[in-house]
Amino acid sequence: MDTNYLPLWKTLESPLVALDESHVELFSVLALFLLTLLVLNVRRHRQGVRHLVQGLAILVFFYIVYSCLGVFGMIRNTLHGITLIGTVFTESFFWMSLPVVVLSFALMSGPFFCGWICPTGTLQEIMVILRENLGRLGARVRLRPGPATRNVLLFLFFAGFMLLVFWMGSTRQFYVEDSSLYWGASLFLLLFLVLSGVVRDEAIRGLRAASFWIIVISALLRTTIVSPVHFAFADVRDPASALTTLVLMVASLFLARAWCRYICPWGYLMGLIHRRSRLRVQAEGECRDCGVCARVCRVGAIQAGRVRLDQCQFCLACVDRCPQGRMKVVDTWQAKTDNQCSTS
Amino acid sequence: MIPRRTLLLTAGGVALVHLVIGLVPEPVLSLPTNLVMLAVNLYVAWCGLLLLQTGERRRLGLFVAGYLVLFLLLVALLQRESLFLLLVIVYASVFRNGLLLGLFSAFVLSYVVFQPYAFETFVPLALLWILVWRSARAGTSLFVSASLAVGLFVLGLILLPFLHMLVQETPQTLLQFAGRPEVRQALLVSLSSASLATLIAFLFGVPLAYALVRGEPRGRSLVEALVDLPILLPKPVVGIALLTLLGPGSPLGEMLERAGLGLAGRFAGIVLAQVIVSTPFLIKSAMTAFEGVPEQLETAARTLGARPWQVFGRVALPLASRGVLTGVILCWARAVGEFGAIMLFAPHPLSGSVMVYNEFLKGGVSESRPIAMLLLLICLWVFVLMQFGRALLPAPFSRAPLRRA
Numbered sequence: 001m002d003t004n005y006l007p008l009w010k011t012l013e014s015p016l017v018a019l020d021e022s023h024v025e026l027f028s029v030l031a032l033f034l035l036t037l038l039v040l041n042v043r044r045h046r047q048g049v050r051h052l053v054q055g056l057a058i059l060v061f062f063y064i065v066y067s068c069l070g071v072f073g074m075i076r077n078t079l080h081g082i083t084l085i086g087t088v089f090t091e092s093f094f095w096m097s098l099p100v101v102v103l104s105f106a107l108m109s110g111p112f113f114c115g116w117i118c119p120t121g122t123l124q125e126i127m128v129i130l131r132e133n134l135g136r137l138g139a140r141v142r143l144r145p146g147p148a149t150r151n152v153l154l155f156l157f158f159a160g161f162m163l164l165v166f167w168m169g170s171t172r173q174f175y176v177e178d179s180s181l182y183w184g185a186s187l188f189l190l191l192f193l194v195l196s197g198v199v200r201d202e203a204i205r206g207l208r209a210a211s212f213w214i215i216v217i218s219a220l221l222r223t224t225i226v227s228p229v230h231f232a233f234a235d236v237r238d239p240a241s242a243l244t245t246l247v248l249m250v251a252s253l254f255l256a257r258a259w260c261r262y263i264c265p266w267g268y269l270m271g272l273i274h275r276r277s278r279l280r281v282q283a284e285g286e287c288r289d290c291g292v293c294a295r296v297c298r299v300g301a302i303q304a305g306r307v308r309l310d311q312c313q314f315c316l317a318c319v320d321r322c323p324q325g326r327m328k329v330v331d332t333w334q335a336k337t338d339n340q341c342s343t344s
Numbered sequence: 345m346i347p348r349r350t351l352l353l354t355a356g357g358v359a360l361v362h363l364v365i366g367l368v369p370e371p372v373l374s375l376p377t378n379l380v381m382l383a384v385n386l387y388v389a390w391c392g393l394l395l396l397q398t399g400e401r402r403r404l405g406l407f408v409a410g411y412l413v414l415f416l417l418l419v420a421l422l423q424r425e426s427l428f429l430l431l432v433i434v435y436a437s438v439f440r441n442g443l444l445l446g447l448f449s450a451f452v453l454s455y456v457v458f459q460p461y462a463f464e465t466f467v468p469l470a471l472l473w474i475l476v477w478r479s480a481r482a483g484t485s486l487f488v489s490a491s492l493a494v495g496l497f498v499l500g501l502i503l504l505p506f507l508h509m510l511v512q513e514t515p516q517t518l519l520q521f522a523g524r525p526e527v528r529q530a531l532l533v534s535l536s537s538a539s540l541a542t543l544i545a546f547l548f549g550v551p552l553a554y555a556l557v558r559g560e561p562r563g564r565s566l567v568e569a570l571v572d573l574p575i576l577l578p579k580p581v582v583g584i585a586l587l588t589l590l591g592p593g594s595p596l597g598e599m600l601e602r603a604g605l606g607l608a609g610r611f612a613g614i615v616l617a618q619v620i621v622s623t624p625f626l627i628k629s630a631m632t633a634f635e636g637v638p639e640q641l642e643t644a645a646r647t648l649g650a651r652p653w654q655v656f657g658r659v660a661l662p663l664a665s666r667g668v669l670t671g672v673i674l675c676w677a678r679a680v681g682e683f684g685a686i687m688l689f690a691p692h693p694l695s696g697s698v699m700v701y702n703e704f705l706k707g708g709v710s711e712s713r714p715i716a717m718l719l720l721l722i723c724l725w726v727f728v729l730m731q732f733g734r735a736l737l738p739a740p741f742s743r744a745p746l747r748r749a
Contacts, residue, residue, distance in 0.1 A: 023380035026429065030383035085427070086459035093426035100430045104437035108391060221515045276441060333398050333440060
């Protein structure tokens with residue numbers, strides 16, 4: 001395979017290049033996942049550990065991993081890799097390795113990829129943390145923007161972004177690859193609708209499925225729609241991808257992890273898997289309605305003390321913060337035998 | 345949770361095996377491959393420990409056996425270590441879930457073993473497994489599940505050539521062919537003539553069916569046999585019969601031609617041929633459907649003052665609508681798929697099936713296949729839409745609620 005297209009910052013080269021039968025890429029990702037599996041069980045300072053893992057993951061992806069880990073790219077790569085099995089084994093392995101690992105681990109231990117590893121998620125998380133600290137600062141100097149101001153700000157952002165998309169369309173050749181910009185634009189539109197109270201948050205949660213199927217069909221038609229973080233994995237000058245990344249980061253300033261909530265096609269897939277996975281976060285026992293879990297959940301997956309499996313990202317913040325200890329990681333394999341033991 | 349000691353022991357054991365493999369004088373695996381295999385095996389061992397944790401020893405044995413089969417197949421036989429790595433990760437993850445495990449086995453079978461026919465074997469196998477699994481889960485008897493499996497297997501064999509054709513062309517080629525005006529024209533002719541033929545068949549076929557069922561005329565069995573006649577005849581025979589009656593040179597054909605109503609080689613000729621070959625299907629389905637409508641209901645409607653045509657339009661037809669629509673679907677499908685009679689009687693304007701044949705004569709399989717695929721896809725789409733439309737119609741009448749009342 002031609003290695004000339006690889007980005008400059010991927011400093012670890014031969015024999016660490018992930019191509020040509022050398023498996024360093026898969027090894028690093030596997031090691032990362034196995035490590036995460038281990039530290040999932042750490043009780044103390046779990047959220048701090050999570051941020052550490054997120055940082056480590058970003059480093060690994062930035063310096064070692066070559067095949068795209070973007071939320072669109074993984075879907076496309078899986079389908080592409082499947083078509084290559086039997087004809088070009090090495091390449092098919094190259095395309096499929098990351099998605100396969102992510103999906104398999106999700107099936108065994110919940111979709112911790114979303115909350116602990118996904119670079120797109122981490123970038124948003126950084127912005128959320130930034131906003132929380134800014135909010136604290138703003139509260140001290142009494143500069144908290146009210147809802148009206150926030151709406152105006154958001155509208156300005158949205159209008160500006162639309163203008164930018166329009167301008168890009170008129171000045172440069174607007175490739176179909178750039179259509180991830182439309183995802184960014186829709187994200188801003190949805191965000192505006194939700195925050196200004198026109199649409200309920202609930203009503204548009206299902207849109208991720210639509211997003212997923214659009215990507216699948218476009219992949220089957222051999223059309224490339226670049227993912228938000230795609231520019232970090234390939235050495236193509238990818239302004240659309242960079243711009244979309246910027247958009248989702250800015251969006252996360254207004255509503256935590258807005259991309260994951262409404263748009264992310266990969267998140268839809270992870271939600272499907274979470275229903276069948278071995279581990280899941282579940283509420284058990286008496287609830288005092290203190291609302292801590294709903295407040296700490298960054299994707300709004302907890303409603304009325306219940307966890308929505310299709311939205312949960314397995315960050316375990318609710319498990320750590322619930323004063324009753326009511327939120328638990330439940331092992332569905334064990335549950336059966338436990339019941340049998342208690343009855344017999 | 346797995347006891348820490350067991351976990352450490354297992355991890356140590358796996359690591360030791362890989363260390364030994366790495367330290368052998370002439371290593372079978374390169375260092376990176378060995379490393380990644382270590383990681384994969386750690387994961388697999390962890391999954392195995394979790395299985396052991398649930399207390400199912402036999403399942404663990406199966407798990408190990410499956411691992412060995414994959415190893416033998418992919419590493420020893422095919423020498424595809426990288427594929428083995430990925431597949432074994434998936435295998436360990438899906439093992440507890442029967443549905444997913446079956447799908448995974450189907451995937452391995454079709455994509456690794458039957459490689460050149462991967463897609464077209466995977467789709468039927470996956471469908472078969474899903475349906476059989478569901479039926480087994482719903483608690484149906486072994487006999488029913490087994491018959492389902494066998495039947496679906498044969499159905500899959502029937503599907504195989506069509507699925508195989510579907511993956512031969514890229515969507516781009518298809519779009520390119522679909523953009524050609526003559527292809528569009530031919531498809532349009534096919535679809536519109538079939539729809540027109542179905543409409544005509546509906547207009548005279550459904551009343552005929554009703555009359556045969558309700559009126560019970562004297563020669564009913566004879567009429568039924570006559571209705572079935574076009575099913576019996578080879579289609580070129582129909583074409584030749586039509587040509588003899590209406591073609592150029594025959595008195596009737598010449599007369600119609602002079603009046604400007606010529607049929608041979610015209611659009612109307614295509615419709616006529618399609619009506620002849622497809623009507624029996626509609627009439628037969630409609631008759632079965634009308635027979636399912638209880639006569640008491642119609643009598644009741646009559647006593648309430650409905651006219652006979654009102655009884656037909658507001659009682660009999662709605663109750664029989666599902667069966668009639670099945671007939672319409674069959675009739676349309678037969679009409680759009682007609683080739684023999686059209687080829688002889690009205691090869692012009694070009695309809696889809698004739699065009700496929702012409703292109704095949706001119707350029708062979710490669711030229712005609714995209715058009716055939718387009719025809720297949722469009723017909724399939726219409727067919728699926730119609731099948732779904734059936735569910736919207738009122739369900740056929742059942743006696744159960746009446747009895748309960």
